[in-house]
Amino acid sequence: MLTKTQLFSKGFLAVAPHMFSVIPFGIICGAIGIELGFDPVLVYAMSIIIFGGASQIVFLQLLSGGASALIAVTSVGVINSRHLLYGAVLSEYLEKLSFIKKLLISYIVVDQGFAESNKFFMKNKTEQHLHYHLIGSGVTLWIFWQLSTLAGIVLGSFVPEELGLKFAIPLTFIAIVVQDLKKIDHVIVMITCGLSSLLFFDAPFKSYIIISPIIALFVAALVLRLKK
Amino acid sequence: MTWLTIIIAGIVTYFTRMTMIALVDRDLLGERVKEVLAYVPSAVFPAIIFPGIFINNYGAFIEMNDPKIFGAIVAILVGYFSRNVIATILSGLSSYWVIIFLL
Numbered sequence: 001m002l003t004k005t006q007l008f009s010k011g012f013l014a015v016a017p018h019m020f021s022v023i024p025f026g027i028i029c030g031a032i033g034i035e036l037g038f039d040p041v042l043v044y045a046m047s048i049i050i051f052g053g054a055s056q057i058v059f060l061q062l063l064s065g066g067a068s069a070l071i072a073v074t075s076v077g078v079i080n081s082r083h084l085l086y087g088a089v090l091s092e093y094l095e096k097l098s099f100i101k102k103l104l105i106s107y108i109v110v111d112q113g114f115a116e117s118n119k120f121f122m123k124n125k126t127e128q129h130l131h132y133h134l135i136g137s138g139v140t141l142w143i144f145w146q147l148s149t150l151a152g153i154v155l156g157s158f159v160p161e162e163l164g165l166k167f168a169i170p171l172t173f174i175a176i177v178v179q180d181l182k183k184i185d186h187v188i189v190m191i192t193c194g195l196s197s198l199l200f201f202d203a204p205f206k207s208y209i210i211i212s213p214i215i216a217l218f219v220a221a222l223v224l225r226l227k228k
Numbered sequence: 229m230t231w232l233t234i235i236i237a238g239i240v241t242y243f244t245r246m247t248m249i250a251l252v253d254r255d256l257l258g259e260r261v262k263e264v265l266a267y268v269p270s271a272v273f274p275a276i277i278f279p280g281i282f283i284n285n286y287g288a289f290i291e292m293n294d295p296k297i298f299g300a301i302v303a304i305l306v307g308y309f310s311r312n313v314i315a316t317i318l319s320g321l322s323s324y325w326v327i328i329f330l331l
Contacts, residue, residue: 072233
């Protein structure tokens with residue numbers, strides 16, 4: 001049985017390598033807000049209030065382009081709706097927590113933290129304080145997101161754009177799913193999602209980010225049925 | 229006004245995170261649904277990966293000889309065999325840089 005501190009450290013260590021993509025992305029996110037002419041305090045506050053990289057950038061770009069508040073909020077909601085799927089997966093492991101703890105832990109559920117903690121949960125279902133792994137991964141991502149967006153706001157885009165550091169984002173997620181390429185059912189689901197995302201890329205409100213997972217999950221259900 | 233919009237966007241985002249964890253009883257999900265949920269990472273992350281590789285900053289498809297495709301292939305191979313996140317990211321980035329800066 002691992003202690004709470006051990007689980008927390010394992011969560012921290014699991015997401016630490018992803019800082020190679022989180023930090024540049026945070027800097028870009030902060031710098032874009034300033035370039036678009038927004039108040040620095042407001043740009044930073046978004047990292048606390050919304051705490052979702054891609055949606056923060058889209059939000060600022062829409063508002064600066066003259067889109068209405070309704071469109072901006074809808075886009076953020078659509079982009080972040082994928083968290084509903086993460087929550088559905090995580091609820092299995094967080095079931096026994098009190099309502100208040102569930103409310104608190106929900107705030108730190110983000111892509112990489114979900115991905116790494118979920119991997120750990122699947123292999124260690126019997127551990128007692130599993131949620132400390134999620135706290136470790138989530139808090140780590142939160143702190144580094146705050147610091148890197150702040151750095152981008154204060155220093156501007158001090159990393160030259162020619163470096164193409166945005167490319168680190170797809171790479172970080174390749175690292176997350178690459179081992180599942182061993183399983184043919186997962187490969188089918190991944191390709192379905194990936195091709196759908198390209199097909200629906202121009203759908204309104206960036207909805208490809210939730211349309212393609214839904215299509216891929218339907219395919220997953222089909223695959224499961226065929227396997228039986 | 230912008231502040232209010234951010235706060236509402238924050239509340240909406242928080243609800244996307246919290247609803248399934250705190251509000252929805254897990255027993256409401258059927259066995260079939262729970263089985264399908266095991267595919268969530270494979271069903272979600274390619275929607276971030278594919279556009280990040282194949283679509284450029286202006287929303288158009290890249291050419292088939294784009295350095296990002298090469299970088300992604302290197303990252304997949306290195307990631308698959310090394311099982312190491314840092315090696316995956318850095319090999320992808322550096323092979324991409326080699327092409328854009330040296331060739």
